[in-house]
Amino acid sequence: MNLVWFRNDLRSSDHQGLAEACDNAQRRSGKVVGLYCFDPRHFDRDRYGFRRTEKYRAQFLLETLEDLQRQLAVINVPLLVYHDHPEVVIPDLVSSLAISDIYLQREWTRDERLVQNAVMSAEGMAQVKLHESDDQFLLHPDDLPFTPQELPRVFTAFRNACEQQWSVRAPVPRPTPMHAENWALATSPDFSMSLPSLEQLGLESFTADPRSAFPFNGGGAAAQRRIQHYFWETENLTRYKQTRDGLLGIDYSSKLSPWLANGSMSPRQVYWQIQEFERDVKANEDTYWLVFELLWRDFFKYVSLKHGDQIFRLGGILEKDYEWQRDPRELELWINGETEYDFVNANMREIAATGWMSNRGRQNVASYFARERQQDWRIGAAYFESLLLDYDVHSNYGNWMYNSGVGNDPRDRRFDIERQANLYDADKRYRQLWL
Numbered sequence: 001m002n003l004v005w006f007r008n009d010l011r012s013s014d015h016q017g018l019a020e021a022c023d024n025a026q027r028r029s030g031k032v033v034g035l036y037c038f039d040p041r042h043f044d045r046d047r048y049g050f051r052r053t054e055k056y057r058a059q060f061l062l063e064t065l066e067d068l069q070r071q072l073a074v075i076n077v078p079l080l081v082y083h084d085h086p087e088v089v090i091p092d093l094v095s096s097l098a099i100s101d102i103y104l105q106r107e108w109t110r111d112e113r114l115v116q117n118a119v120m121s122a123e124g125m126a127q128v129k130l131h132e133s134d135d136q137f138l139l140h141p142d143d144l145p146f147t148p149q150e151l152p153r154v155f156t157a158f159r160n161a162c163e164q165q166w167s168v169r170a171p172v173p174r175p176t177p178m179h180a181e182n183w184a185l186a187t188s189p190d191f192s193m194s195l196p197s198l199e200q201l202g203l204e205s206f207t208a209d210p211r212s213a214f215p216f217n218g219g220g221a222a223a224q225r226r227i228q229h230y231f232w233e234t235e236n237l238t239r240y241k242q243t244r245d246g247l248l249g250i251d252y253s254s255k256l257s258p259w260l261a262n263g264s265m266s267p268r269q270v271y272w273q274i275q276e277f278e279r280d281v282k283a284n285e286d287t288y289w290l291v292f293e294l295l296w297r298d299f300f301k302y303v304s305l306k307h308g309d310q311i312f313r314l315g316g317i318l319e320k321d322y323e324w325q326r327d328p329r330e331l332e333l334w335i336n337g338e339t340e341y342d343f344v345n346a347n348m349r350e351i352a353a354t355g356w357m358s359n360r361g362r363q364n365v366a367s368y369f370a371r372e373r374q375q376d377w378r379i380g381a382a383y384f385e386s387l388l389l390d391y392d393v394h395s396n397y398g399n400w401m402y403n404s405g406v407g408n409d410p411r412d413r414r415f416d417i418e419r420q421a422n423l424y425d426a427d428k429r430y431r432q433l434w435l
């Protein structure tokens, strides 16, 4: 029996591990089962007192898993769901289902590594074969013009090198359906397929704020509807570079990040749809710019691959020694949106009420917290980790380091927040919405 252990790869197409698991099982008359664990540690409080996953992302995740179960049902692959630690669940399944092979997307950050090591060192796991794949990137590590260890420090050098030797793999097709017998586990009372509720995860239910700039559901179907709207129906993609610094409404940017973060859509799937759009409708600087931003996403993944746990250290990858403070009052004012800047306050109220904040907003509130108030940037990053719908460890810690002067920015950057507010919210409509 093959097990596909889903984590941040919650889709059935363009999924190397799932495709290989099904293919190998079909050739050997074997079976395939999927697994997702709601790891209780992901909902605990972190060392600053924030819940590691707040209700907005948890709700989005539940919707994503419902959608994934539907996708997998089409190919007769049951998705087992447990609210427990993987190192408890997986060895049990290995023994009760005689699992020989586990397929999963590679993760290398600290917590993911610890959990995976705990799973693989549990009793009865020695004979199980692990198959890891790298579907989270736009540019596969084997197709880069350098090894991840040779990654340039500055994004522009990374971008220039990649653009000269450009190769994006075609998405892996969704597997052909397994034999109907493969579905049998789904009907067995011995195995759990039911999703927990928000309350069971220790979170409160909520009504979405009608002002949200991200009023969308989780799951691949919703991601595809978003592309349909943003690319094909409105052709907003042809204006992307001009509008991407916006703050208000659903259409100033693609809003694809939450689906990309949990893998309900892959960057390759987005890329190949941009290519189709460019061929059939229009290609301009704006359409290319969405690819450019996907490269930033890759860049931060490669930064964390190269630098490992250093992305979580106060000095960042530059090992800079600034004077950092940890003032609980400063933190409270920032979180509650009660600082001296109404622009910072509006953005902080938006994230607290919805789990969303624009890129322009994120840069400003991070710069305020880390550079202007000189607060330990990792506390700000942890707050974002708790609340963001699109939390992704690499992009979050990479961008926080960058904006705090300890990351990949060659300039010592600090935002002039009044100026930013006047530039991007001249008529104050954004601030009026949230304050």
Ligand SMILES: Cc1cc2nc3c(=O)[nH]c(=O)nc-3n(C[C@H](O)[C@H](O)[C@H](O)COP(=O)(O)OP(=O)(O)OC[C@H]3O[C@@H](n4cnc5c(N)ncnc54)[C@H](O)[C@@H]3O)c2cc1C
Residues within 6 Å of the ligand: 244, 253, 254, 255, 256, 257, 258, 260, 261, 290, 293, 294, 296, 297, 298, 300, 357, 358, 359, 360, 362, 363, 366, 384, 388, 390, 391, 392, 393, 395, 396, 397, 399, 400, 403
């Ligand atoms: C302090 C800070 C923290 C951040 N934390 C996260 C995070 O946890 N998860 C996350 O996905 N993004 C993070 N970002 C990056 C960026 O703000 C979001 O990706 C973007 O706002 C998402 O909106 P969008 O999908 O409409 O982006 P678009 O502008 O439409 O861009 C398309 C895609 O490109 C990628 N992208 C765009 N900008 C960046 C960037 N600066 N870094 C990495 N990828 C980028 C995203 O996948 C995005 O979905 C952070 C930025 C800052 C300044």
